[in-house]
Amino acid sequence: MSSVHIDIADDAAAAATDGFYSPAKQKAANRRPTVLTIQRARQTLCAAKVKLILAVLTFSFIIYVSSKLSSFMGWNPHYPSFVSSPSRGGYTVLINSWKQSSVLKQSVAHYASCRSVERIHVSWSGSEPPSEKLIARLNEIVVLKSEGAQKTDFIFEVISGDQLASRFRPKSYPNTDAIFSVDDNVIVPCPSLDFAFSVWQTAPLSMVGFVPRTHSVNKEQNNVAYYIYEGWWSVWWTGTYTMVLSKAAFFHRKYLDFYAHMSPSIQNYVANERSCEDIAMSLLVANVTGAPPVWVKGKIYEIGASSIGSLRGRSRLRNKCLNDLISHFGIMPLVPTNFKAVSAKNEWLW
Template identity: 30%
Template structure:
């Protein structure tokens, strides 16, 4: 029997072939996609290039050529104008949204094309453009800020010369400005003016209807200047360079020179009195009769002629008075000659005041106290004179030596307002005297938190407030020990068993004599680096305030860190330093009645302070805190640090006659202390500062559980 079999074979799937086919498809798709991306990129770049090319053709760079033959623009008589808005600030008159077109976080500045603006009768609004305004526009156009596209400009500058009000017709010029195509009420426009006002009033600002425009002007007073909006300029002197010195001259013939023309008769009379009293120290010059040459001056007494401003090179100090206008040529002429200016101008806004720290480049004397000027400058040490001269040369070379530098500095001011994150720091804009600010304590920058602090309480007889203070200090987390210094030899202290029961050790030390300096003795019981020196009547501080002050001290262990602050000021009338206890914007001392110090300073006070100063402090029962501030500042060249806003530190439970500071003579003696210590140290080491340390979140409306320091007093 034959059996036939049929074998069925199934078709086997070829995975390799399928994979190859799919791979080729995806590969082709990838190359097509890549090609499309490249094509789109090329087209995009080409479109940008074409747009840029088209824009460059549309907006051409302004050319400063042929100012004698400019196209005329006729100003209609009915052109509306908007007067200067005296209430403008950076926040309500400046459109910051126009300033985001640059890819470099930089403002862009547009200059209008040069045109001649005339009225319907052909009368020009201004005279021919001055050399100074031509240089001004040239500096802007050649600067990094310039743009030819007004639509992308942050600042717009008219090509109408407004530097000198005497060379323009105010009404017609105002209409010319208001007719500019991008004027928009003056928004983001910058007007430059050096000579404002006219006889007899001589207004401190140019009398033009500029609406909301910014004004960069010379001669502002504190009433006309719009803080944070306007830009104060110097009055540029075209002859200042004639007296410029390249090197600082140490020895000069005259102490003071007054060379301004036609100064106020009252000022001249005061100067002549001084010249008679201080012969060969003060030189008074005025215009030479019948010559009419600004570069010549004649001595008021001898009538001898001198080349000006070269003669300023022979004087250490130069007077700068208020004339018919606030701004005077004499300022730049003095700076160029490296002559330290003495400002006798009450209420003036100084050039680039937010950039230049004029305290390091000039002397200030109130107009009513001109008679004290010799006494004021005679007390300035030769070292301080050299510092002033160095700073004068620095600011003149950097900011005032040319129209270009004045203009670029003005634009830099606007740049810093728009992009404050890129603003230059103080050391970049001023000549900083390099001092040895090294830490004299030779330990790490930040003290370790675990060590805590020792509270040293100086007390005499106030048992109740002493116990209250100890109880409050015991709640401060970083407190390690309490050291009570009993300064009363006539009465025994209460036994330790009667002291408040706290978890931290209390040590009681009885002194042999009642001296304020006892608080700074380097007691062996002090085992921590941080020491809180505190009076027994300072019972108002909270534990949060004390703990926060300790945290601040850890960051600045070489400084005095504390609560009550004071200030020293120079008195031009008495030519002495004055102790100031009023609340001001500056501090230069933190009183040791409630302050953290490193224990090293107690050792230095005891072993290194001149014995005659310590004896004076102990004899008068006053000024040990001022002496400690002098000691620390002299060693570190650094200011103290005030913490928290609390200002009132009077003991509510204490009787006035128990408080040393209740004596009226106390304040007088403290002024005497400052002058005595200054003489003993050979200089004024105290440094003023305009800040204090506060906890970051203590005033923010956050839940208390998110804040570390909640109980911070306000006063």
């Protein structure tokens, strides 16, 4: 009688080899996708952890650099004694007006509607005094536009003579620390104006404004530095500026006193040379602080007709003003910068 030997292991191996059904083979095949899924999940989780750590480190680095940059840009909370508080309440809008009644009405109506404006002060320059009817109408406009909000004070100052520099003479009444100097034909939207005010509160020693300008140096004239006043296109091309014009800028009220106490030679020069008073203010603030101004990004609008002469003639005049004033100051105090304050509320792309 012959015996039959059945080798189960060999048969299972053969089945596995030959493609026949095997429970063990099927179980291993079912388990393999699950193992791969777990491994992939672990890899994804590790990658997410690495990204999170990198994001935290990047954010911390940005905060650190920002704090250092703020200090470098002069945004220092330890001010000199004459600025004991960043601002008392809101700000005063100091409007420089030049014989444009209709434009002045629009300007006053707009700034009276801005919520942080506590006072509107109009400096009327020109040989002809304004009519009583105009002043009464402006008072009505201020009351109407500020109705329901905090009452806005209104002051109308008539400046004798035809001197634009008189816009910066000291004001005898108690006013806010923050002064927003603006030409009567310049309109800054209220949200942009309030943002600029918040920027100024962090740097009340600086001029904070919407119209940047710069200068360049030409040393080819008798080996003496000759400075060129540069307009907006130079700022746009280089990304650098050294001034913000007082046609739309915040500064501390104390600079009105400082302006009045500049040397007689500077005051006489500014009084005799038209369109030099804003350059003189920029030089004064830079000379006091040793720091650059702050340019705030924001749209401004000009209304009415411009009284500025030809661009070529104005350019020569500005060059002359800049160089003559630097000679009177004895130094070049302007500091270049490429910093720009931008409201994050208006920027969707970081």
